[in-house]
Amino acid sequence: DAGVIQSPRHEVTEMGQEVTLRCKPISGHDYLFWYRQTMMRGLELLIYFNNNVPIDDSGMPEDRFSAKMPNASFSTLKIQPSEPRDSAVYFCASSPGGPNEQFFGPGTRLTVL
């Protein structure tokens, strides 16, 4: 298995633009997690899905953030409109069950100018 795949690896955009981050979890994993990592706040869970259903989005910072998982092999995290403070590395992770044994993707480094 190729592991968790994220795209793009780097994204540079201007304030106000829409940003879409993509994730392909490991086949057979029922859980998918979206995290954000910054120097100031560390690694924060934004939202997670179980069997494609969003379970807890309490970590999503604002209504500008949304996430979907239309099927077991694909998820997106969208920011609209983007702001400079959204600059961070966004990770997607998947696991076969709950918080255990999470496999992280390589991350997307987002820079909002």
Place this chain on the structure above:
Amino acid sequence: GENVEQHPSTLSVQEGDSAVIKCTYSDSASNYFPWYKQELGKGPQLIIDIRSNVGEKKDQRIAVTLNKTAKHFSLHITETQPEDSAVYFCAAPSSYNTDKLIFGTGTRLQVFP
């Protein structure tokens, strides 16, 4: 729990020496404690985890110990090598949702040859 404290924030050791990183948690009901290693430009990778029904777990040069009474757990790396240099994160389940992990603030380990 909702608070996972990790110390130290940086650690420098000579190759061959041991390194110890300690984390404390607040929720006595927590029962799963993973450790992740993050290399530069990569996502965190699970290296070892421990459940509350055991006090110690080893995997080659890596070990984790758990003290449930004191609510702390530690990562021990023996015979350190330069490739052990990375940022290490501990985590524990959230008090409000055990499917969510709360991560420590990370320890940057540098192993000098």
